[in-house]
Amino acid sequence: MPASPRLIALKTAVPAYPVDQADAARRAAYLFAGHPEVLRLLSVFDNTGIERRYSCVPIDWYSESHGWKERTELYLKHSVDLLEQVTRDCLAEAQMDCSDIDAIVVASTTGIATPSLDALLIERMGLRRDIVRLPIFGFGCAGGVFGLARAADLARAMPGARVLFLVVELCALTFRKNDLSKSNIVAAALFGDGAAGAIISASGNGPELGTSGSHTWPNSLDIMGWEVEEDGLKARFAQSIPSLVASDFRSIASNFLRRNDIARDSIDGFACHPGGAKVLDALEDALDLPRGGLEDSRAVLRAYGNMSASTALFVLHRMRERGLGGRCLISALGPGFSAAFLMLDG
DSSP: OOOOOEEEEEEEEOOOOEEHHHHHHHHHHHHHTTTTHHHGGGGGGGOOOOOHHHHHHHOOGGGGGOOHHHHHHHHHHHHHHHHHHHHHHHHHTTTGGGOOOOOOEOOOOOSOOOOOHHHHHHHHTTOOTTTTTEOOOOOOGGGHHHHHHHHHHHHSSSSTOEEEEEEEEGGGGGOOOTTOHHHHHHHHHBEEEEEEEEESSSSSSSEEEEEEEEETTTTTTTSEEEEOOOOOOOOOOOOTTTHHHHHHHHHHHHHHHTTTTOOOEEEEEGEEEEOHHHHHHHHHHTOOOOTTTOHHHHHHHHOOBBGGGHHHHHHHHHHHHHOOEEEEEEEEETTHHHHHHHHOOO
């Protein structure tokens, strides 16, 4: 039997501009001062469980209008900068150099890049010209878990190969100051920017990446995603997300564990993507955890906000930094509406 892929390195990065939640709330109140129907929604800033986030642009940027061209140029520049940073950090942790990487998987859904981000990074860093490439778009918040699973699949299919997995999301660039919808206000209160990276290989030491799986709810395409507007991407969130998690996630996760012969009591920890405070409450109930039991997910949400696909890897990184080992279930929810699962052992 071929050796299982292992997590050889794991790193995270955020851009240069910290945004305190209180400052973001005051800025939103100023921007929407002439719209009382919006001002009534601003209590969401106080109820997110977020204290600070990070942005690739200074806070004054959000007070102006911006179009697709500018947003895309910023997305490309800052995405590649962050991906280079986490790549160099991962290579240093794994004691490798660029020539050691055989494959690259990059997940991102907050901008458009053609050539894709992996191609831009290959050119920037001088990665090998024969490297196997897999760009992933459209998984939203679940992209970190789906992408890590696909990187593990590549490592299984290429014995001995070293696979670089990267994820970057610049969620805050999607804010549109003329959009008075509730979804835009919720996104403005939740979203932050961040990137993460990992090196995966069956040749090396580290926790073992095990089985993965997913579930897509029927008739759920309008639950979460982007709407394409003239001046950028508009966030779409349904109010039903926490209730869907509360009613369905327990059985969906149980089915995944049962199909793969994994006992619930054999799991030592949960690295759950923190979509928001209410979603975390629902996840803790579904997983039979006490309120606050998803400590690392709540800590990441508090310190970084919701960085879409990057966030689950920030949670996993925090758990590893705290010395939490054993068997871990990594999970996230994203457009589709979908749940993604991945097991990590050791």
